[in-house]
Amino acid sequence: MTEIFGIPIQAFLGQLMLGLVNGAFYAMLSLGLAVIFGLLDIVNFAHGALYMVGAFAAWIMLDKWGVNYWFALILAPLVVGALGVVIERTMLKRLYGLDPLYGLLLTFGLSLILEGIFRDQYGVSGQSYSVPEALTGATNLGFMVLPNYRAWVVLASIVVCLGTWFLIERTRLGAYLRAGTENAKLVQAFGVNVPMLVMLTYGAGAALAALAGVLAAPVYQVAPQMGSNLIIIVFAVVVIGGMGSIIGSVITGLGLGIIEGLTKVFYPEASNIVVFVIMAIVLMVRPAGLFGKEA
Amino acid sequence: MKLKNVFAAGALAAAGLFGAATPAVAQISGDVIRIGIITDMSSVYADIDGQGGVEAIRMAIADMGGTINGKKVEVISADHQNKADVAATKAREWFDTQGLDVLIGGTNSGANLAMAKVAAEKKKPFLVVGAASSALTNDQCTPYTLHWAYDTTALAKGTGAAVVKQGGKSWYFLTADYAFGAQLQTDTSKVVEANGGKVVGSVKVPLNASDFSSFLLQAQGSKAQILGLANAGGDTINSIKAANEFGITKTMKLAGLLVFINDIHSLGLKTTQGMYLTDSWYWNQNAETRAWSRKFFDKMKRMPSSLQAGDYSAATQYLAAVKATGSDDTEKVLAHLKKAKFNDIFMKDGWVRGDGRVIHDMYLMQVKEPGKSTEPWDYYEVKQVFKGEEAWTTKAETKCALWK
DSSP: OOOOTTTHHHHHHHHHHHHHHHHHHHHHHHHHHHHHHHHHHOOTTTTHHHHHHHHHHHHHHHHHHOOHHHHHHHHHHHHHHHHHHHHHHHHHGGTTOOOHHHHHHHHHHHHHHHHHHHHHOOOOOOOOOOOOOOOSSEEEEOEEEEEHHHHHHHHHHHHHHHHHHHHHHHHHHHHHHHHHOOOOOHHHHHTOOOHHHHHHHHHHHHHHHHHHHHHHHTTTTTTTTTHHHHHHHHHHHHHHHHHOOOOOOOOOOOHHHHHHHHHHOGGGTTTTTTTHHHHHHHHHHTTTTTOOOOO | OOHHHHHHHHHHHHHHTTTOOOOOOOOOSSSEEEEEEOOOSSSSSTTTTHHHHHHHHHHHHHHHTTTTTTTTEEEEEEEEETTTHHHHHHHHHHHIIOOEEEEEESSHHHHHHHHHHHHHTTTEEEEEEEEOOOGGTTTOOOOOOOSSOOHHHHIIIIIIHHHHHOOOOEEEEESSSSSHHHHHHHHHHHHHTTOOOEEEEEEOOOOOOOOOOOHHHHHTTTTTTTTEEOOOHHHHHHHHHHHHHHTTHHHHHHSSSSOOHHHHOOOOOOHHOOOEEEOOTTTTSSHHHHHHHHHHHHHHHSSOHHHHHHHHHHHHHHHHHOOOOOOOOOHHHHHHHOOOOBBBBSSSEEEEEETTEEEEEEEEEEEOOGGOOOOOOOOOEEEEEEEEGGGGTTTTTTOOGGGG
């Protein structure tokens, strides 16, 4: 049998595929972070917690009111997006123009509170959320058996990433947004409501995190610490991609998922630090990240 | 420069997030019998022990009447955050300033090995309930440590041997990459090989890995019959989930080497049915355990784990010893505990061996099919009982100097 670096090509392709699946996930989560940092200059440490709240929202809707997965996919991001708007209006708004550290501390504190509330209510073992009926089963790709649900996750996150990129880089709304963050006063003078734009951006970032949470619910256990386990990697993705760069976080997310997947084959023990090793190297060579612009 | 600052702050915040702590709950000392429990209250093991463990000790105190020979009994508790140094510091503080009479060790082997040293130095009884490492009564045994509920040797002998006897000859391990996982894999491999099975491979998985599918595909590639899960808590839960999702369970049988009823509850029977596991206790064993468990359920809104029942037992037997000797003097109480027979909801005719191991029956259980479960939390069928010393380290194997 043909081999690549000592492992059968089939197994190699399988791991590549899995890396892509995880990478799609990283991409979608880091996308929300990048949008918020790029446009609001806030290091949103609450992103992981909002992702967790999204997953819990889906689970609670199903458990309490029988709302199925497909509706949850729309409703949970709306609910969490609204929560994001409230957070922005009541707290973050006061921090604009200050050192980004304040925003980081605030959002970090928020994430601890959110995590604590859910831990207190639901314990740490987490809740089980079933894969929706239509996506059960698996497809034999020849080199591996890919659960249909994971394929759907890849597809969904690619669509979301492309959609967000398009919205920000190619539409009039995106142009206002980009201009508003460059020079709010000037844009406001043209009659654009900049505070409203900023508020909606944070809400949309929160909604993106929640959407990832709903997509993750059937794959992982819906547990209070699910966000904090992931957020560190996602931050690394954003830093490597270049903070604030949307395209950077998407490409880096996918790439790192694949690299991490391959590390799991060749040297599993290192699989959870490989991302940080890459980050260190990238920051030495390109301090602004792969796709970032040096300020 | 700005980016660097932001990132440095991010890294600091991340360190804080992992160590997120709830403040320790400590009360003021008085002329009382004081029981302390230091366990994981906020992180991965909080459901299997945590507040439920503290509540079980409170139940033990209440069942003893709240006072022993006219002296009030109190429980104090703290969160060790799964950090050995936090556990040791707290234990030292309690012994030095709170007049702590006995320390009960909750989950996490690292934290317990550290607390055992402090208790031995302070010459106070240390009753380990939640930690698994067999080292506590083996190479690191002390005259003050009693190991109450279970250990890695018993888990290996239980599930390992039973699964080989059922025909699971070839094993592949998914092992948590730290001391506990390595010990569990080593102990289980010995048992598997002694019973005529063989270990074809293993993969070391970092603790708290977010995705297990990659490791599981490697396991599947090994063509082994049995996938041994030498991990715990959230890692076990997520690996079982992914094994089902990727159809691994169609070609391999899972053997959970450390699985608690809370893990089964959270995964559901559909995902876990048929799995073998070893535990020291099950709430739905008999009328006595059921009655106690329902009382616990009224308080905690979930059924007790074996560790919580073990906490109850440890506190009950300690208080019985204080009552019998009329003293909370360490030497007197320990001497009494070491010749007593323990009979409570957790064990029948239990006793303490020379190495500090509390000897009681262990159980091999199989998770029921969803159709056979008659109520929530009715999950296990007891398949085999390991009587008395059958489950534990033997005198020939021990490295404990006290028991030579």
